[in-house]
Amino acid sequence: IGGIVPNLLLTDFAVAEPINNGITQINKKNSTENNAGTPAYLAPERWQGQGATLQSDIYAFGIMLYEILAGERPFKIDNPSGAPLREWATQHCQQPIATMPLEYRRYQRIINKALAKRIEKRYQSMEEIVMGLKKL
Numbered sequence: 001i002g003g004i005v006p007n008l009l010l011t012d013f014a015v016a017e018p019i020n021n022g023i024t025q026i027n028k029k030n031s032t033e034n035n036a037g038t039p040a041y042l043a044p045e046r047w048q049g050q051g052a053t054l055q056s057d058i059y060a061f062g063i064m065l066y067e068i069l070a071g072e073r074p075f076k077i078d079n080p081s082g083a084p085l086r087e088w089a090t091q092h093c094q095q096p097i098a099t100m101p102l103e104y105r106r107y108q109r110i111i112n113k114a115l116a117k118r119i120e121k122r123y124q125s126m127e128e129i130v131m132g133l134k135k136l
Contacts, residue, residue, distance in 0.1 A: 040073055044093040044117050055119045058126065062114025066100070069107060074098040074115065093117065106136050 037046060043059035046052065066074040075095045097115050100108045110132045116122045123129050 039089065040075070042089070043119075045119060047089040047093060053119070054125065055122045058114050058123050058129065061126070061129070062111055065107070065114065066098070066111050069104040070098075070101050074111070110136075 037052070037060075041060040041063050043056040046056050050056075063074060074097055076098075097112055099105075100111060110129060113121070113123055113132075114129065123132075
């Protein structure tokens with residue numbers, strides 16, 4: 001068409017970001033100092049301002065696994081008053097892990113370990129999770 005077409009990067013939620021100064025500018029914006037992520041899947045340490053780690057990804061995986069099997073998220077939070085996100089996060093992080101429906105109860109141990117509130121109690125790798133799933 002003859003006009004200048006900027007370089008664009010499609011980020012989360014289909015937001016197009018110009019990358020005039022290269023990918024490094026985008027990477028700085030999305031660094032681990034940023035608390036980016038879908039709130040319902042963020043690990044407790046992410047709400048405390050810590051960066052993303054393998055263990056925070058394992059936590060998110062645990063929520064997704066529960067949601068796939070049970071058809072709902074493991075943590076239910078009522079927010080009828082439109083409370084600030086920080087209050088919602090506090091409720092999320094304080095709730096116990098929900099019990100799996102009977103037909104999926106065999107996954108409970110894996111879910112519990114993936115969703116452990118303390119990082120050191122979570123799986124240390126996805127390979128560990130895969131090994132646990134194979135044993136079922």
